[in-house]
Amino acid sequence: MLSQAQRTAILELSAQGVSKHEIAQVLRVSRLTVRKVLRENSTNVPEIQRAEKAEPYREQILELLTSCKGNLVRVHEELVAGGAALSYPALTGFCRRQGIGQTPVVPSGQYHFEPGVEMQHDTSPHTVEVGGRKYKAQTASAVLCYSRMLFFQINPTFQRFDCKVFLTDALRHTGGVVERVMIDNTHVVVLRGTGREMIPVPEMEAFAERFGFRFVAHQIGDANRSARVERPFSFIENNFLAGRTFASWEDLNQQARQWCDKVNSTYKKHIRAVPRELFAVERLHLKPLPAWIPEVYRLHQRTVDVEGYVSVNSIRYSVPVAWIGHRVEVRETRAKIEIEMDARHIVTHARTVTPLSQRVTLAAHRPPRGEGVKRSDPHPEEKAIVEAAPEAALYVAALKQKSRKVVALALRQLLRLLREYPREPFLAAVQEAARYGLYDLDRLERMILRRVARDYFLLLDPDTDPHD
Structure with missing residues (x-):
């Protein structure tokens, strides 16, 4: 079908006196088509009036x-x-x-932000390799909506404590405070409600008031409202994290800060500008930071366990042995763990986040070499066996080394055998077991029972008189 431009060209060439044959050669169409357009004498493309085959089945x-x-x-x-x-x-x-079964097409529209008005904040899970291990971590990102300045950190968890630490670092990075921070209805900040009816958690609301901004949330399903912060997550995964490994979480976030500085100084085609140059304008509209920014911390109440450790986030930190059994207060900050029994007794550890279930012990809390806790040796059961049957001392010593059971349970079972069965069968079975290297006490008991049956229970011939 000819386009409107082709039909217009045919009519104009014909008006200039060009023959139909030449028009067909120039436009590479058939002479029949040229005649048809000249006959219609219109540049409008004719509409095809054709019945729909499926129209009779519309209701069905x-x-x-x-x-x-x-x-x-x-x-x-x-x-x-x-x-x-x-x-x-x-x-x-x-x-x-x-339009049957089709989603109506809606234009996307645009959001326009004035300088210093809004920062968008969101998190996304990513897999990172830290210290030779892979972790499922949370990437927290913040973007200034006007200048597109990006700042992000990656942490193994993201709770309210981590959120406050991140936002504090983000605001320090920008050197000022925006009017509002847009979030995506995350439970870390939201107490109840969504969108405009969102009510933040009092703890987070007080944090926002300290800096002078307020939290707002977009409507559920309106992800485009937070597109400024959603867009960089794919860039972070496929550029920053691609092929990188990190020695520690501090190393990871230090490299992330350097990468953000590089990205923020790079020309962006979609905004036709450099974010840092736009930030030079936006920074003039940011509210100043508070004169004093307190360190973000989290308090825990703990009791020192019997080994002299305090557990925080599945990691155990050492304290002096004299504190065992005492209640202590633990103050957790981003870099430190402070354990306080009273104003004069405080222990400080470097905060560790991974791997879990590890012990962090200070040298001052280890007993001097040779002065550790003495174990009661020999075991009470071993002492009782050796005193009652000195001949079994060598077997007992070997049993402690080679038994598959817990030593205390094995010695307890051996002591029971000594007390329940006659001494001679017991000692004979022990000597035979030692000779063949048998330390299965259940088998030793069967050996004792065979000797007891042979030596103490004589089976008579039923054809003989028991009184003979």
């Missing part, structure tokens, strides 16, 4: 679309089974032209 299609859960393949199968002479492409084309 609408019913089947509901029962088949929107699957047009099933709708076509049911129509054909009902005797409809309709191809699948004809069905899909009809539904597409009529």
Whole structure:
């Protein structure tokens, strides 16, 4: 079908006296087509008036679309089974032209932000390799909406404590405070409600008031409202994290800070500007930071365990042995763990986040070499066995080394055998077990029972008189 431009060219060339043959050669169309356009004498492309093959089945299609859960393949199968002479492409084309089963197209629109008005904050899970181990971590990101300045950190967890630490670092990085921080209805900040009805947690609301901004949340399902902060997550995963390993979490976030400085100084095609140059304008509209920014901390109440450790986030930190059994207060900051029994007794550790279930012990809390806790040796059961049967001393010593059971349980069972069975069968079975290296006490008991049955229970011939 000829376009409107081609039809216009045919009419103009004909008006200039060019023959139909020459027009057909120049535009590479047939002379029949040229004659048809000249006969119509119009540049408008004619509309095709053609009946839809699926129009007679409209009501049936609408019913089947509901029962088949929107699957047009099933709708076509049911129509054909009902005797409809309709191809699948004809069905899909009809539904597409009529808007049946199609999501209405809505224009995306734009959000315009003035300098210093909004920062968007969100988190996304990523897999990182830290210290030779892979962790499922949380990437927290913050973006200034006007200048597109990016700042992010990666941590193994992201709770309210981590959120306050991150936002404090982000605001220090920008050197000023915006009017509002947009979030995505995360439970870390939200107490109840969504969108404009969102009410933040009092702890987070007080944190925002200290800096002079307020938290706002977008409506559920309106992800485009936070597109400024959503867009960089893919860039972080496929650029910053690609092929990188890190010695520690501090090393990771230090490299992240350097990468952000590099990215923020790079020209961006989608905004046709350099974020740092736009930030020079936006910084003039930011509110100043508070004169004093207190360190973010979290308090825990703990009791020192019997080994002289305090557990915080599944990691155990040492304290002096004299504190065992005492209640202590633990103050956790981003870099330190402070354990306080009273104002004069405070222990400070470097905060550790991974790996879990590890012990962090200060040298001052280890007893001097040779002065550790003495174990009661020998075991009380071992002492009782050796005193009652000195001949079994060598077997007892070997049993402690080679038994598959816990030593205390093995010695307890051996002491029971000594007390329950006669001494001679017991010692004979122990000597034989030692000779063959047998330290299975259940088998030793069967050996004792065989000797007891042989030596103490004589079985008589039923044909003989028991009184003879």
